[in-house]
Amino acid sequence: xxxxxxxxxxxxxxxxxxxxxxxxxxxxxxxxxxxxxxxxxxxxxxxxxxxxxxxxxxxxxxxxxxxxxxxxxxxxxxxxxxxxxxxxxxxxxxxxxxxxxxxxxxxxxxxxxxxxxxxxxxxxxxxxxxxxxxxxxxxxxxxxxxxxxxxxxxxxxxxxxxxxxxxxxxxxxxxxxxxxxxxxxxxxxxxxxxxxxxxxxxxxxxxxxxxxxxxxxxxxxxxxxxxxxxxxxxxxxxxxxxxxxxxxxxxxxxxxxxxxxxxxxxxxxxxxxxxxxxxxxxxxxxxxxxxxxxxxxxxxxxxxxxxxxxxxxxxxxxxxxxxxxxxxxxxxxxxxxxxxxxxxxxxxxxxxxxxxxxx
Amino acid sequence: xxxxxxxxxxxxxxxxxxxxxxxxxxxxxxxxxxxxxxxxxxxxxxxxxxxxxxxxxxxxxxxxxxxxxxxxxxxxxxxxxxxxxxxxxxxxxxxxxxxxxxxxxxxxxxxxxxxxxxxxxxxxxxxxxxxxxxxxxxxxxxxxxxxxxxxxxxxxxxxxxxxxxxxxxxxxxxxxxxxxxxxxxxxxxxxxxxxxxxxxxxxxxxxxxxxxxxxxxxxxxxxxxxxxxxxxxxxxxxxxxxxxxxxxxxxxxxxxxxxxxxxxxxxxxxxxxxxxxxxxxxxxxxxxxxxx
Numbered sequence: 001x002x003x004x005x006x007x008x009x010x011x012x013x014x015x016x017x018x019x020x021x022x023x024x025x026x027x028x029x030x031x032x033x034x035x036x037x038x039x040x041x042x043x044x045x046x047x048x049x050x051x052x053x054x055x056x057x058x059x060x061x062x063x064x065x066x067x068x069x070x071x072x073x074x075x076x077x078x079x080x081x082x083x084x085x086x087x088x089x090x091x092x093x094x095x096x097x098x099x100x101x102x103x104x105x106x107x108x109x110x111x112x113x114x115x116x117x118x119x120x121x122x123x124x125x126x127x128x129x130x131x132x133x134x135x136x137x138x139x140x141x142x143x144x145x146x147x148x149x150x151x152x153x154x155x156x157x158x159x160x161x162x163x164x165x166x167x168x169x170x171x172x173x174x175x176x177x178x179x180x181x182x183x184x185x186x187x188x189x190x191x192x193x194x195x196x197x198x199x200x201x202x203x204x205x206x207x208x209x210x211x212x213x214x215x216x217x218x219x220x221x222x223x224x225x226x227x228x229x230x231x232x233x234x235x236x237x238x239x240x241x242x243x244x245x246x247x248x249x250x251x252x253x254x255x256x257x258x259x260x261x262x263x264x265x266x267x268x269x270x271x272x273x274x275x276x277x278x279x280x281x282x283x284x285x286x287x288x289x290x291x292x293x294x295x296x297x298x299x300x301x302x303x304x305x306x307x308x309x310x311x312x313x314x315x316x317x318x319x320x321x322x323x324x325x326x327x328x329x330x331x332x333x334x335x336x337x338x339x340x341x342x343x344x345x346x347x348x349x350x351x352x353x354x355x356x357x358x359x
Numbered sequence: 360x361x362x363x364x365x366x367x368x369x370x371x372x373x374x375x376x377x378x379x380x381x382x383x384x385x386x387x388x389x390x391x392x393x394x395x396x397x398x399x400x401x402x403x404x405x406x407x408x409x410x411x412x413x414x415x416x417x418x419x420x421x422x423x424x425x426x427x428x429x430x431x432x433x434x435x436x437x438x439x440x441x442x443x444x445x446x447x448x449x450x451x452x453x454x455x456x457x458x459x460x461x462x463x464x465x466x467x468x469x470x471x472x473x474x475x476x477x478x479x480x481x482x483x484x485x486x487x488x489x490x491x492x493x494x495x496x497x498x499x500x501x502x503x504x505x506x507x508x509x510x511x512x513x514x515x516x517x518x519x520x521x522x523x524x525x526x527x528x529x530x531x532x533x534x535x536x537x538x539x540x541x542x543x544x545x546x547x548x549x550x551x552x553x554x555x556x557x558x559x560x561x562x563x564x565x566x567x568x569x570x571x572x573x574x575x576x577x578x579x580x581x582x583x584x585x586x587x588x589x590x591x592x593x594x595x596x597x598x599x600x601x602x603x604x605x606x607x608x609x610x611x612x613x614x615x616x617x618x619x620x621x622x623x624x625x626x627x628x629x630x631x632x633x634x635x636x637x638x639x640x641x642x643x644x645x646x647x648x649x650x651x
Contacts, residue, residue: 006546011555012468019459020474022525027481030489030496037492044495157382165375173637174383177390180633180640182584184602185622189389192396192408192615200392203409239386240644247645296487299586303605317487324491325591333491341488348483 038335044328057335063128065104067094071120079120088122135314138226143294150234151241151286158245176239183236187303190232194218219305222312229300229313241286248282284355288348295344316340388414397424397619404616424620431617433596437604444519444600445582451524452578453571460533461559465545482527493522494591514595523582529574532646536570573643583629601625
């Protein structure tokens with residue numbers, strides 16, 4: 001409306017002002033503050049003045065190096081075996097103040113693999129901060145599983161709920177119910193369900209398999225803990241995205257379906273050529289929203305595992321909070337926040353680019 | 360022939376309902392388990408968890424866990440804090456974000472286009488990435504309160520309220536809604552000499568029932584269920600909300616009966632509220648998806 005009657009600089013600023021000021025102070029400022037802090041050695045409470053430290057926080061977090069070592073050989077040149085395994089020189093010799101390897105100083109082993117085409121040689125991947133590396137890997141694992149599985153299940157539920165049946169609203173209401181329950185409550189509840197000795201899940205699996213499946217300590221075993229948290233997170237949030245799919249489904253014109261019915265299209269054809277193209281925009285939105293939410297994984301970890309067992313459920317945000325709040329290392333936590341933001345931003349840009357309108 | 364197809368129809372219907380019902384069980388069983396367990400003594404609760412009795416109010420049923428929970432932690436205080444923080448934030452958010460939406464859609468002022476795009480750009484900043492610098496920031500902010508000028512916002516109600524009043528999503532929802540209102544109406548009112556405040560108060564707000572409900576529900580869920588922020592900013596018991604209060608029950612030997620009682624206590628009112636306003640809740644989530 002460009003009319004002179006709707007023109008009013010003063011009132012416009014007055015009415016938008018409070019919201020603009022609040023967002024500037026509590027979103028935009030902290031965002032740039034995080035970037036600034038990540039280049040310092042700021043702590044929450046410290047007697048020493050804050051100093052500019054350049055990229056020190058980033059190299060501390062992201063420092064990675066590889067070292068290829070030949071096995072230890074005896075005087076005859078034969079490979080030395082220790083407990084049946086090939087023995088390699090101790091990494092400590094390289095990472096503890098070795099003047100020939102200054103860039104490895106203070107690093108720890110992250111993982112190792114046999115060097116391809118290298119005979120008996122083995123490559124050790126070292127990281128300055130192994131826990132943070134694990135947190136990055138775990139977070140990506142979480143996102144890579146949760147995003148497609150949750151979006152897919154939510155779509156199935158939406159298609160199921162989108163039929164004309166008596167009482168269908170009751171089912172919709174039930175499927176959505178976990179969404180209104182706090183993730184903290186859900187996490188604590190599932191701790192008991194996942195319990196290793198008297199958990200509901202173990203009882204259920206035991207009964208279904210007539211005792212063939214032994215009880216598993218779902219959250220206490222490094223190989224199942226992250227999976228257990230993934231399953232629970234999907235259970236809690238899938239109803240949210242079901243509703244978003246549903247609103248997408250309801251924007252598709254019924255006449256298209258009628259036309260398809262007259263043409264005698266199969267159910268799959270109807271989905272493939274009418275429903276799915278009609279859901280394109282919804283799909284892009286859901287994928288981006290789930291990805292962003294999944295990268296923020298924190299409460300489940302804090303309540304259920306605190307990052308354990310053996311760092312198998314460490315995540316980026318849990319690390320940021322653990323350092324910034326637990327260890328009062330604000331600058332390190334800010335660097336983690338910036339790294340997280342760069343990851344989230346690049347992934348949503350990639351997603352937008354991949355799903356762009358091809359014209 | 361007709362009869363066979365009739366039977367087929369009945370069978371298909373039965374299959375559909377069975378599938379719907381089985382899925383419903385998956386979503387509802389932990390919640391039933393929570394409520395039933397809250398009524399049982401610890402010993403029985405853990406034994407029952409290995410059978411279907413977990414979902415039934417059988418055995419030694421009582422409200423003892425609820426009484427014990429109230430003894431272990433100041434539950435009433437936590438509930439009061441949560442209700443206060445959530446209620447005040449929702450009310451202020453509706454006022455401030457709707458006024459901003461109004462200004463962006465109806466009023467023609469310098470800079471509105473640029474500022475609106477900056478506000479919408481903040482939607483891609485996850486809260487988790489600014490939580491830590493914000494913690495440092497609020498620990499140093501001044502506050503003029505009843506004790507005069509003090510420094511640092513930690514351990515207060517306002518530290519839990521003020522940062523969450525305005526957010527890009529709420530403003531965006533108001534903007535979308537206001538765009539669909541007839542703009543001629545507002546322009547006509549201006550021609551007639553109505554003030555902006557009158558238009559906001561008398562014309563636009565009365566037409567905004569659905570969007571106010573949507574924004575209120577989304578804010579309510581986000582605030583009541585908040586965990587990370589209050590965990591960091593309320594080291595003192597007096598200001599803690601219900602989700603942080605949970606920590607009182609994380610002792611070495613978890614008293615599961617009390618935990619379940621506390622969880623039921625803080626969850627059932629919200630679930631009841633949700634079931635009562637079910638259509639509005641679902642519509643409000645759906646409206647966040649009509650961006651495309």
